[in-house]
Each structure stands twice: as structure tokens, then as C-alpha cells.
Amino acid sequence: MPEGDTVRRACAQLEHHLAGQPLTVAELRWPTLAGTDLRGTTVVTVAAYGKHLLIRLDNGWTLHTHLRMDGRWAFVAPSGPSKVRYSPQTRVVLGTSEWLAVGLSLGMLDLVRTRDEHTLIAHLGPDIMADDFDAEEAITRLRAFSGTIGVALLDQTNLAGIGTFWAAEGLFVRRLDPWRPAGEVTADQLDALISWTRRTMLAALTTPIQTSTGVSAPGRNSYVHGRHRQACRRCGTPIAVAQIGPPTKERPMFHCPRCQGVARD
Numbered sequence: 001m002p003e004g005d006t007v008r009r010a011c012a013q014l015e016h017h018l019a020g021q022p023l024t025v026a027e028l029r030w031p032t033l034a035g036t037d038l039r040g041t042t043v044v045t046v047a048a049y050g051k052h053l054l055i056r057l058d059n060g061w062t063l064h065t066h067l068r069m070d071g072r073w074a075f076v077a078p079s080g081p082s083k084v085r086y087s088p089q090t091r092v093v094l095g096t097s098e099w100l101a102v103g104l105s106l107g108m109l110d111l112v113r114t115r116d117e118h119t120l121i122a123h124l125g126p127d128i129m130a131d132d133f134d135a136e137e138a139i140t141r142l143r144a145f146s147g148t149i150g151v152a153l154l155d156q157t158n159l160a161g162i163g164t165f166w167a168a169e170g171l172f173v174r175r176l177d178p179w180r181p182a183g184e185v186t187a188d189q190l191d192a193l194i195s196w197t198r199r200t201m202l203a204a205l206t207t208p209i210q211t212s213t214g215v216s217a218p219g220r221n222s223y224v225h226g227r228h229r230q231a232c233r234r235c236g237t238p239i240a241v242a243q244i245g246p247p248t249k250e251r252p253m254f255h256c257p258r259c260q261g262v263a264r265d
């Protein structure tokens with residue numbers, strides 16, 4: 001699932017490939033945007049907040065997208081293979097004379113006035129990837145959450161940008177039980193958890209693949225996430241996975257039952 005670091009990568013790539021030149025291609029394959037023509041406008045900047053991407057245009061409008069569960073952006077030369085452009089998963093194609101940016105399986109696409117962007121993100125907690133990240137505010141929101149710490153971290157209204165990968169990795173590194181009530185985790189524990197997660201997510205921006213261990217090789221890039229039944233890197237216990245969250249909103253939470261003191265296993 002795309003998380004804050006993945007969204008930041010997409011943000012930088014979109015700006016690099018599109019900004020500064022008029023759009024010659026703008027196909028919006030989204031029911032509410034049918035008939036909208038953005039050709040001739042120019043991408044000024046691309047911003048990210050949590051898992052939201054904001055593509056700002058020089059006509060005062062922002063194209064807002066969200067990667068949701070498995071969205072991604074691909075970049076191809078206009079003269080290159082057209083397979084990705086015409087994929088059934090393609091929701092948007094933005095292009096200049098040099099590049100086509102293709103948004104696949106996006107979970108959200110809409111146009112808002114740039115001056116109204118704040119209405120899209122007003123409900124979110126502090127963005128963990130932001131330069132001016134407010135850790136204190138995030139800790140206050142997490143501790144006030146009535147649920148487990150695992151769910152609190154995934155709830156974007158407490159803290160924006162964390163998904164199942166980073167929640168599982170941070171809780172393991174800080175030896176916290178994902179099923180512990182959020183209000184029972186101390187402010188110091190949350191501070192250490194958030195600062196490790198933020199630091200490691202920022203470091204992951206410069207590595208070839210998402211990694212929490214510092215190793216970019218597939219299979220070695222995580223401590224617990226995606227490692228069901230494999231030996232814990234710390235104690236050797238088989239890594240477990242269980243669903244966390246309310247019915248219909250459950251998500252997989254990988255963990256080491258021993259290191260994290262998870263009694264339910």
C-alpha cells in the first residue's frame with residue numbers, strides 16, 4: 001500500500017517530468033471529470049500531504065489525486081510503448097512534448113480551486129513527512145484515540161502518511177504491542193516511535209526500494225512486514241500476522257509475538 005514516502009517519490013517524479021511546460025495531453029478517465037480539458041495549462045508545482053497528491057496548474061486549479069490501495073504513477077516517452085497509456089487501470093494521462101505521466105488505479109481524482117486545497121486535507125493529522133511536522137500535535141491525537149495503537153497509527157486523522165508497512169515496522173522496532181490501547185502508550189514511547197518512523201521514512205526516499213532495515217534487497221527490506229512465519233531478525237520467533245481494526249476496515253498487522261509481547265498469539 002502506498003504510504004507517505006511512496007507518495008513523496010511520486011510527487012517529486014511528477015514535478016520533475018511535468019512542471020514548466022504546457023500540457024499537450026490531458027486525459028481524465030473519471031466520470032465526474034468527463035469533458036474537462038486541461039490541455040494548454042502548465043503544471044506549476046506538485047505537492048504532497050499524507051497520501052494526497054496536489055498537482056497545481058497555472059489556471060488556478062489543482063488536480064487532486066490519491067493512490068489509495070494500489071495506485072501508482074508511471075512515466076513514459078510520448079513516442080514510447082502505448083500499453084500503459086491505454087491500460088484499463090489508467091485513470092489519468094498528463095503529457096508534455098517530452099513525457100507522459102500515467103496515473104494507474106488511482107482511488108481519487110478531482111479538480112479543486114488551488115485556494116481551496118485546504119478543504120481536502122483539513123481533516124488530516126500532521127504529515128509525518130512534512131518539513132514542519134508537528135510531533136507534539138500527533139502525539140496528543142494518538143493518545144486521545146479510543147482504540148489500539150496499531151489502528152491509531154493507520155488513522156490519517158491522527159497522523160498522516162503511515163500505512164501498514166511503516167506502522168508494523170515502527171511498532172516492532174520500539175517493541176510495542178499493536179493491540180495495546182493507544183491511550184496507554186506513554187508520550188515518551190510515542191515520541192520515540194514517531195521519530196524513528198519519520199527518520200527512517202525520510203531516509204527511504206533516497207533508496208531504490210522502500211526499506212526500514214537500510215537494506216534495499218527484496219526480502220531484506222523489512223523487519224516484520226510481509227515476513228509471515230519467517231524468523232524474527234531479533235529473537236528468531238516466527239513472525240505472525242493478524243487483522244487489526246474494526247470489521248470491514250481490517251488491515252494486516254505483522255508483528256513478533258515475543259519482542260512485542262503480543263498475548264493474543
Ligand SMILES: [Zn+2]
Pocket residue numbers: 232233234235236237256257258259260
Ligand atoms: Zn522477536
